[in-house]
Amino acid sequence: MHVIYGGTFDPIHHGHLRLALEISDRLEVVPINLVPCHIPPHRGDTGASAEQRLRLLELALAGEAQLRVDERELKRAGASYTADTLRQLREELGPEHPLTMVVGTDSFASFDRWREWQSIPELAHIVVVRRPGAELDPDGLPAAMLAERRVSDPQALHGQPCGLMLDLQLPLLEISATGIRERIEAGRSPRYLVPDSVWQEIRRQGLYRACPDGNF
Template structure:
């Protein structure tokens, strides 16, 4: 089974990382792939470039073999449409291997506005993680997809390559990338909201309004 967890990761923080670890353990897979988007079609431009966000991701998972970075959306260029990513993965995996896409309920609430959303069930299972402010309207398309899903348990995901929609509650850390960016722009410390290695990289690169760190004197 391949499990992919996409997002802007702007910047990657402990909330993202802990959720990915929880997913790996609950789904019983050796690794979860973090897929940073290049140009997100449903939100404003990220605060850092794709290359910078990718570098932060690599720093974040350097010591965690259970989390891997998949940069296919950055390499593909253009707007990052989920259906295109899943088609590419399905070609690589073949027709029978289960493929799981993970997203928050806030993103899933607008699922029917995604490009080619009807094709996604034929490409992957969808695991929805409830998030504050991400409640679904009872008669909405996303709610009906969950209610009528042929796979309603995690074990059922292994029985088919795609097609299931599952609501999965996991422990969440109340950390916001928006709040981290605001901390940095205001000169406040975001330490312990994200890995120290990521914070060091942000300072070295001068991201999110931080003045670049001075080069070290190695003489």
């Protein structure tokens, strides 16, 4: 099974990495493919460029066999839409290979406003990771879709190419990329929230208004 976990990763942090490893263990899939988006369609500009975010990801994943970076959205012009990425992967993998995408409840709550959202279950399975404080509207379309397609056993995703949904409650590290950017901009250290190699590179490049000469 091929699994993708997309996001801006602006910057990549231990919350992202721990979640990806949990998914790898629960689904018994190696590697999990982290897909940084080029231009996120549902938010403003990123704090770091695509190239800078990719560099931070590569540093964070160095030596980690369970995780891998997939650069495909960074190489595509324009906004990054999930349906386009899944369609490209489906062409590469073939019609019968199980394909799964990972999304948090905070993002999935607006799933019915994603471009071509109705086609996504026909391209891939969806793993919905429960996030504290991000509940689905029980009367909304995303909740109805989850109820209709939900399976309880992760192994079910291995048995068919697409169309199923798995609702997972995982031990999460409540770390916010927004909070990390704000902390750096305020001159405070994000150490232990991000890998040391990532923090060193942020300082080296002066990302998020970090002071390269700061004693952090």
